[in-house]
Amino acid sequence: xxxxxxxxxxxxxxxxxxxxxxxxxxxxxxxxxxxxxxxxxxxxxxxxxxxxxxxxxxxxxxxxxxxxxxxxxxxxxx
Amino acid sequence: xxxxxxxxxxxxxxxxxxxxxxxxxxxxxxxxxxxxxxxxxxxxxxxxxxxxxxxxxxxxxxxxxxxxxxxxxxxxxx
Numbered sequence: 001x002x003x004x005x006x007x008x009x010x011x012x013x014x015x016x017x018x019x020x021x022x023x024x025x026x027x028x029x030x031x032x033x034x035x036x037x038x039x040x041x042x043x044x045x046x047x048x049x050x051x052x053x054x055x056x057x058x059x060x061x062x063x064x065x066x067x068x069x070x071x072x073x074x075x076x077x078x
Numbered sequence: 079x080x081x082x083x084x085x086x087x088x089x090x091x092x093x094x095x096x097x098x099x100x101x102x103x104x105x106x107x108x109x110x111x112x113x114x115x116x117x118x119x120x121x122x123x124x125x126x127x128x129x130x131x132x133x134x135x136x137x138x139x140x141x142x143x144x145x146x147x148x149x150x151x152x153x154x155x156x
Contacts, residue, residue: 004102020138024082026104060098067143 004030005059007047009038013070017056020067030060037076048073082108083137085125087116091148095134098145108138115154126151 006021008014018034025032035043037055047057051064054072058065084099086092096112103110113121115133125135129142132150136143 016141017143020141020143024104024108024138026102030102060102063094063098065095065098065145066147067145069144 002030002061004032005050006032006034006056007037007043007052007059008034008056009071009076010036011055011070013068014056017058017067017070021058037073041076044073044077080108080139082110083128084110084112084134085115085121085130085137086112086134087149087154088114089133089148091146092134095136095145095148099136115151119154122151122154 004021004025006018008018021032035047037044037047050059050062052059052066052073054066055070055076056067058067082099082103084096086096099110113125115122115125128137128140130137130144130151132144133148133154134145136145
């Protein structure tokens, strides 16, 4: 079982991508963790280190997949 | 079983996204079709109608998810 981390900021584009992942991700292979960077600002550094530049983004097996565009990571740092 | 259509253009970013989908998509729910728009130019119109503006992109249940960025759809029209 691998970890899949979905980073988002609660935006409509994020929620659409999250719903898609909840439906489509193979749960026999991946455990999905959803991280709201607006509420969990302490996770921003790790997201950035993983290569996330915008949300929504999915980090899967050390690879980053930006899914559509909701907000830049820099906009979440305040 | 729903159809998942993955549009790409053979670019490295596309191939990374395709590999992720092959690994992570729940095949009990989705049948994955991979369409190379550089080789199947007759599929560009349908991709565009579905809302695809760049590749790689995944169309799932009538929703478009652009995954990272490889090339604009307009660049594939020649």
